[in-house]
Amino acid sequence: MAKRGMSQSILKINTKAIYENWQNLDKKSSKNVETAAVIKADAYGLSAKNIASNLTRKNVKTFFVAIAEEGIEIRKAVGNDPDIFIFSGLMPKDALILKEYNLIPLLNSADQYNQFQLTLSGQKFGIQLDTGMNRLGMEPSEFLSLDKNISNACLIMSHLACADEPSHKQNLQQLKTFHHLTDGLNIRRSLAATGGILLGAEYHFDLCRPGIGLYGGLPFAESKPVVKLSIPVIQSRTVLAGETVGYGGTWIAQKDTQVATISAGYADGLIRAIGNGKIFLYDGEVRCPLIARVSMDLITVDISELNNTPETLDLINEIQTVDTVAHAAGTIGYEILTSLGQRYVREYISG
Numbered sequence: 001m002a003k004r005g006m007s008q009s010i011l012k013i014n015t016k017a018i019y020e021n022w023q024n025l026d027k028k029s030s031k032n033v034e035t036a037a038v039i040k041a042d043a044y045g046l047s048a049k050n051i052a053s054n055l056t057r058k059n060v061k062t063f064f065v066a067i068a069e070e071g072i073e074i075r076k077a078v079g080n081d082p083d084i085f086i087f088s089g090l091m092p093k094d095a096l097i098l099k100e101y102n103l104i105p106l107l108n109s110a111d112q113y114n115q116f117q118l119t120l121s122g123q124k125f126g127i128q129l130d131t132g133m134n135r136l137g138m139e140p141s142e143f144l145s146l147d148k149n150i151s152n153a154c155l156i157m158s159h160l161a162c163a164d165e166p167s168h169k170q171n172l173q174q175l176k177t178f179h180h181l182t183d184g185l186n187i188r189r190s191l192a193a194t195g196g197i198l199l200g201a202e203y204h205f206d207l208c209r210p211g212i213g214l215y216g217g218l219p220f221a222e223s224k225p226v227v228k229l230s231i232p233v234i235q236s237r238t239v240l241a242g243e244t245v246g247y248g249g250t251w252i253a254q255k256d257t258q259v260a261t262i263s264a265g266y267a268d269g270l271i272r273a274i275g276n277g278k279i280f281l282y283d284g285e286v287r288c289p290l291i292a293r294v295s296m297d298l299i300t301v302d303i304s305e306l307n308n309t310p311e312t313l314d315l316i317n318e319i320q321t322v323d324t325v326a327h328a329a330g331t332i333g334y335e336i337l338t339s340l341g342q343r344y345v346r347e348y349i350s351g
């Protein structure tokens with residue numbers, strides 16, 4: 001267990017739940033479809049190193065990260081066998097890193113493809129196609145006019161823009177475009193992230209690449225919660241009826257209220273938009289409203305319900321998940337997770 005100061009919050013990360021989420025996503029596709037793990041952005045803020053080495057021990061064989069530098073730490077953590085794909089492909093100056101750490105670029109343009117032939121010819125590569133999201137990947141015309149033979153690509157992939165909305169017509173359009181560009185190539189194919197897995201078998205192809213679903217987030221509604229955030233109480237006071245709390249004096253006590261101040265704020269990723277009574281802090285299962293504005297390092301909580309002042313209060317738990325907090329703040333679970341700050345002591349629960 002990491003050493004911690006009394007005012008440091010603890011982020012508990014349940015790696016057993018991450019693996020169970022992986023298994024449950026894996027079960028949604030047929031046996032011959034591989035399920036990989038997306039661990040970009042430090043595994044959505046939860047530590048790519050820990051999670052990748054744990055999943056490797058459980059026989060997960062393929063990982064995806066956003067940029068080459070992220071691949072270095074992962075390669076050291078998982079050994080030489082697993083495939084590590086790089087979404088950004090081959091960026092200038094990446095060739096050495098890709099080669100040294102055996103990382104597989106997903107080539108995104110004819111330029112990247114040509115550069116690859118010049119600098120890394122003979123190494124493994126994949127191709128990323130743009131089928132309608134217009135974010136990353138070769139345009140169809142660009143792909144079809146590649147002059148060289150691409151049959152030795154080890155993966156050809158694309159990404160869905162609207163997979164979290166199953167009835168959105170862009171899903172079918174992208175599926176059709178993907179078929180049109182890749183049918184008959186005899187290269188392994190991948191289209192689905194978490195949302196795409198849930199759209200059904202026709203989106204699965206040879207390999208699925210879930211990220212958020214592993215970490216307990218929507219759109220995988222059945223996922224197991226993975227994180228618990230416990231924040232120490234620094235002090236508590238009685239605020240008399242009519243007094244205010246916090247910056248701007250925006251919260252006014254309607255009656256005498258017991259207010260606890262806890263040791264985390266927006267500098268720890270708890271964005272200001274969660275303030276002013278939209279979410280709760282939990283003492284076990286008892287919920288206490290967050291009141292007033294969120295400060296940089298502090299949050300205030302109405303603990304009048306409690307008989308005494310607890311040592312810590314939980315902001316994320318099985319009742320109030322990352323998505324509940326995100327919804328209250330007008331954002332998505334992905335953003336809350338990846339914002340969780342570096343000041344937390346991280347504890348990994350494995351099973």
Ligand SMILES: *Cc1c(COP(=O)(O)O)cnc(C)c1O
Binds near residue numbers: 194209
């Ligand atoms: C982030 C990402 C994923 C994983 O998406 P989730 O929605 O988190 O499952 C898969 N593929 C690409 C290209 C991505 O950028």
